[in-house]
Amino acid sequence: MTAAPLAVTVAPARPADRAAVGRIAQRTGVFSAEEVQTALELFDGYLADAQRSGYNFLGCYAASDGRLLGFACWGPTSLSKGAADLYWLATDPDAQGQGVGTALFRAVEAAVRAAGRWLIMIWTSSSPLYAPARALYQRLGCALAMQLTDFYDRGDDLCAYVRRL
């Protein structure tokens, strides 16, 4: 079921978003407590010095009241001149199916292009938990470059998606 797209703006995330970033990461139900903690540590690194940390956070805000609906985190891939990693893309469950993930992904594409890079890499799992994420990446024009059997665990493969800009 897909509702009409919400009116949103995407912009670099701000210090005031910290609590909402943690809440959204937790509410997706996909990430462990440890992973949510990691997201917050990356967010703190980004706030302190985005360039140096290697992590860039974008927030997607409702045009109506400015509340955070989702966030993305990406960074240049180390040792590579052309690639960037999309580390996180999370949408508040209350705002899913309304174009938030798409808006964030398009903004990541623009930021990666602006950084002079031409590839976005997304490393994700074959588990059913990530089926909506995989479907989204496919819809957004990402290609499955590799599926590596039993990478995360027995029965849990690595799926490497690539978006060329």
Place this chain on the structure above:
Amino acid sequence: MTAAPLAVTVAPARPADRAAVGRIAQRTGVFSAEEVQTALELFDGYLADAQRSGYNFLGCYAASDGRLLGFACWGPTSLSKGAADLYWLATDPDAQGQGVGTALFRAVEAAVRAAGRWLIMIWTSSSPLYAPARALYQRLGCALAMQLTDFYDRGDDLCAYVRRL
């Protein structure tokens, strides 16, 4: 040209190997000064606390006089229960073609198995500089799981090799 295999032993690297690790990394001619420095930093982390650092160094020693002929560095892949990364495999140019790389790789296989893991990942470049390394991995039973065009730079692809144990 391949000489007869040298008599060697492979064992966890020791503090006294530090200078030779740096010298071998530098002498291969494949790594930048920055990469050699990184190898030494990883080595220091390994010496301080291998488990905590996530890096394990193996040395290959001449049976005759105990000198270091090459080294390997591997570690468990984060977020994965089954995979390990082979970060470095370097042989002293004076000892190349004599089975040092093979001995090190087999020892890495044994160590990864002993750690309860079943996949070794090797991320390398398609550039001619790495042709001998790629040929070695193929000979040792690694499969090219993905070649990603222009990943490192225009004309420099990512080659992902996988060894299943």
